[in-house]
Amino acid sequence: MLFNWFRKNKKTSANMAKERLQIILAHERAENKAPFLDDLRQDIIKVIAKYVDIDPSSINVNLQKDSSIEVLEINIPIK
Amino acid sequence: MAGKVLTITSGKGGVGKSTSSANISLGLALRGKKVVTIDLDIGLRNLDMILGLENRIVYDVVNIVEKVCKLNQAMIKDKRTDNLYLIAAAQTRDKSAVTAEQIVELTEELKKDFDYIILDSPAGIEGGFKNAMMPADEVIIITTPEISAVRDADRVIGILESNNKTEMSLIINRINPELVKKGDMMSKDDVLQVLNIPLIGVVPEDKNIVSYTNTGEPSILHSQSESGLAYKNIIQRIMGENVPFMEINEKKTGILTSIINFFKE
Numbered sequence: 107m108l109f110n111w112f113r114k115n116k117k118t119s120a121n122m123a124k125e126r127l128q129i130i131l132a133h134e135r136a137e138n139k140a141p142f143l144d145d146l147r148q149d150i151i152k153v154i155a156k157y158v159d160i161d162p163s164s165i166n167v168n169l170q171k172d173s174s175i176e177v178l179e180i181n182i183p184i185k
Numbered sequence: 186m187a188g189k190v191l192t193i194t195s196g197k198g199g200v201g202k203s204t205s206s207a208n209i210s211l212g213l214a215l216r217g218k219k220v221v222t223i224d225l226d227i228g229l230r231n232l233d234m235i236l237g238l239e240n241r242i243v244y245d246v247v248n249i250v251e252k253v254c255k256l257n258q259a260m261i262k263d264k265r266t267d268n269l270y271l272i273a274a275a276q277t278r279d280k281s282a283v284t285a286e287q288i289v290e291l292t293e294e295l296k297k298d299f300d301y302i303i304l305d306s307p308a309g310i311e312g313g314f315k316n317a318m319m320p321a322d323e324v325i326i327i328t329t330p331e332i333s334a335v336r337d338a339d340r341v342i343g344i345l346e347s348n349n350k351t352e353m354s355l356i357i358n359r360i361n362p363e364l365v366k367k368g369d370m371m372s373k374d375d376v377l378q379v380l381n382i383p384l385i386g387v388v389p390e391d392k393n394i395v396s397y398t399n400t401g402e403p404s405i406l407h408s409q410s411e412s413g414l415a416y417k418n419i420i421q422r423i424m425g426e427n428v429p430f431m432e433i434n435e436k437k438t439g440i441l442t443s444i445i446n447f448f449k450e
């Protein structure tokens with residue numbers, strides 16, 4: 107019992123595997139549902155950059171799915 | 186009869202699809218179901234050897250779709266039960282030798298005479314996998330508790346969902362309880378939390394499987410083996426029986442070994 111208690115406080119390699127998977131899969135699932143998001147992001151950067159000064163790395167494109175509606179969310183912070 | 190097509194797939198290769206196909210097919214047949222199992226890993230024929238039927242093959246699945254032979258000429262009867270037939274993969278062709286439509290047509294025909302049509306899918310997400318996916322009424326996804334197998338399983342689950350194949354369940358294969366306890370292998374619950382589809386079975390790492398494959402006698406014929414017991418439970422669940430998931434426990438270690446192990450870490 108005591109031994110197990112000590113172990114629980116250590117981050118095991120299994121815990122790390124699970125956490126890494128949860129992060130990468132969240133990303134890949136979104137990507138696979140809307141494979142066009144990356145291209146869309148690039149196109150938006152091109153267009154906006156013609157008119158205003160932006161930091162390309164700060165642009166966030168996100169597709170969110172509720173039970174009934176899908177929302178395409180685009181965040182463009184302007185410098 | 187209105188048979189059901191059950192596809193066994195995984196994404197990553199070598200995680201136990203063919204071993205599971207053999208055990209599930211034979212197990213269902215031994216429980217009185219009429220079963221035909223088709224090896225769709227064209228070019229890499231395997232299921233025949235795992236089932237111990239390799240000497241009986243004359244015709245294969247490509248011969249059927251190319252109408253070189255009649256359907257029943259390519260159906261190899263199992264040695265142990267009259268309820269199981271195998272249709273072998275072609276060994277000298279590749280995945281493009283058949284189309285998904287042809288496999289759908291074949292399985293529709295077989296549904297008239299069989300309770301279960303079990304499709305052993307090749308690894309990957311390309312054509313060969315699509316041939317196995319398109320006819321499926323239900324899909325069993327096999328993964329091991331390893332990071333790359335789980336990631337690939339998730340990809341396959343995504344593809345199945347987008348093709349409206351929503352009847353899915355999961356087998357976690359090759360769980361090693363000692364490693365899980367040490368925290369060096371993801372547990373059944375860890376994998377389930379990541380993949381989030383219903384579990385149909387957990388098969389422990391079983392060193393006997395090598396010799397069962399050597400002799401062409403799948404685990405299910407060795408009812409006392411750990412893997413045999415696990416597959417027996419899976420078959421019961423496929424048949425709609427309610428069986429609790431057995432906890433896979435590590436072999437008992439004495440207090441002394443526990444202390445030694447503790448200091449080793």
Ligand SMILES: Nc1ncnc2c1ncn2[C@@H]1O[C@H](COP(=O)(O)OP(=O)(O)OP(=O)(O)O)[C@@H](O)[C@H]1O
Pocket residue numbers: 195197198199200201202203204205226231306307308358359360388389390391392394395398412
């Ligand atoms: N539970 C287990 N315990 C020990 N060894 C296993 C277990 N399950 C499968 N194996 C072994 O793993 C290897 C791969 O199994 P198998 O051929 O069934 O995988 P597969 O997914 O069909 O592979 P492929 O992708 O090449 O078709 C085999 O040597 C098999 O004996």
Ligand SMILES: [Mg+2]
Pocket residue numbers: 202203204226231305306307
């Ligand atoms: Mg195989």
